[in-house]
Amino acid sequence: MKIILENEKHIALEIANLSIGYQRKKQDIIIAQDISFALNKGELAAIVGVNGIGKSTLLRTLGAVQKSISGAIAIEDKALQNYTPLELATKISLVLTEAIASKNLTIAELIALGRQPYTNWLGTLTEVDKAKTKEAIQLVEIEALQHKKCYELSDGQLQRVMIARALAQDTPIILLDEPTSHLDLYHKVQILKLLKTIAHHTQKTILFTTHEIEVALQLSDKMLLLRKEESYFDTPEALIQGKYFEKLFPANTIQFDPILGSFKIV
Incomplete structure (x- = not known):
């Protein structure tokens, strides 16, 4: 897991060794594990990954809608489970x-x-x-x-x-599940540019899930590439340089072009 922790005193949300999923017949079903990252105040961050990898599940877990399987979540240096529901409602707003x-x-x-x-x-x-x-x-x-x-x-x-x-x-933290779904490209860009402006101007931390990887690459301050066994978190530039986007899809079907910052069919 690659983590960048800048200006630690300004950290709004911190996740360590998190496993997410659900219970079936009293057994834990893990969708994704070993998730670790931290977000500073005023950052816009995207969660990306293949369908069914747990993007929405992660967002609901961070918003305390469902429980994590293991690991730690902290909001402003206080563990998520130590907040009352009313206190949490003043710290996190969640749009599903x-x-x-x-x-x-x-x-x-x-x-x-x-x-x-x-x-x-x-x-x-x-x-x-x-x-x-x-x-x-x-x-x-x-x-x-x-x-x-x-x-x-x-x-x-x-x-x-x-x-x-x-x-x-x-709230200091806003969680958004697919805020650009069902929109055309122009309106997708418009919404994400608006979110970035709000994050930077109000110093709110905004984390959103999206399938629009190429748009998120250009507008996000940080990105989490969610995978089942391991995830990667960093700036878009660092993730491109580290060739992490090449790991998202099968190389014989879809390849990532680091120069153009886009995917192509092969």
């Missing part, structure tokens, strides 16, 4: 691929749901909550959409709304 429960909400109403960890039992929004919601709407540039219903939006617009809800939650 599940459909929205009610698309009859307005955009502003959906984004305001990100403030739930801070509201009272009635869900009453304070002036601070309203200000955070407004700030999130401005950050993703959807002011013109805020009074529309969710069902009126395109896929690309809805992706921005879900990112805004995560921003309204105001």
Whole structure:
């Protein structure tokens, strides 16, 4: 496992010797193991790998939606399991691929749901909550959409709304599962450029899964190449130089061109 630990005092998320998977008949089924990496504040990082390798499972494990099989996860130097659910909701916001429960909400109403960890039992929004919601709407540039219903939006617009809800939650770490799925190339690039700008300007740590390896190569600060037995983590440039992308797919089918930073069929 290749790990780069820069500016350790600024580490937001640290994973060591993590194994992920699920239980079947009280037996641990490991999908991927020996995962170790650390992310600093203000970094945009991508998780890439072949289908079924556990990208979404890793994200859900980091977000405490499901348990790890072994290993350690620390958020701001505190073990994940030592956070209460409410405390964790102020540290990590998680956007999965599940459909929205009610698309009859307005955009502003959906984004305001990100403030739930801070509201009272009635869900009453304070002036601070309203200000955070407004700030999130401005950050993703959807002011013109805020009074529309969710069902009126395109896929690309809805992706921005879900990112805004995560921003309204105001956590130092944001986890996104396939934020560019179902989008054309232009909108994929637009979303990832937006995420990079947000990470750098707000100093939030953003980790996302993607199948768009070539786009992620150009826009991510760090990347995790997830594999079953071993994974690789570093800057895109260092991973290219180390020829790690050549290990993702069978060489007799798909090859990686380190000069162009792209894959070609052979």
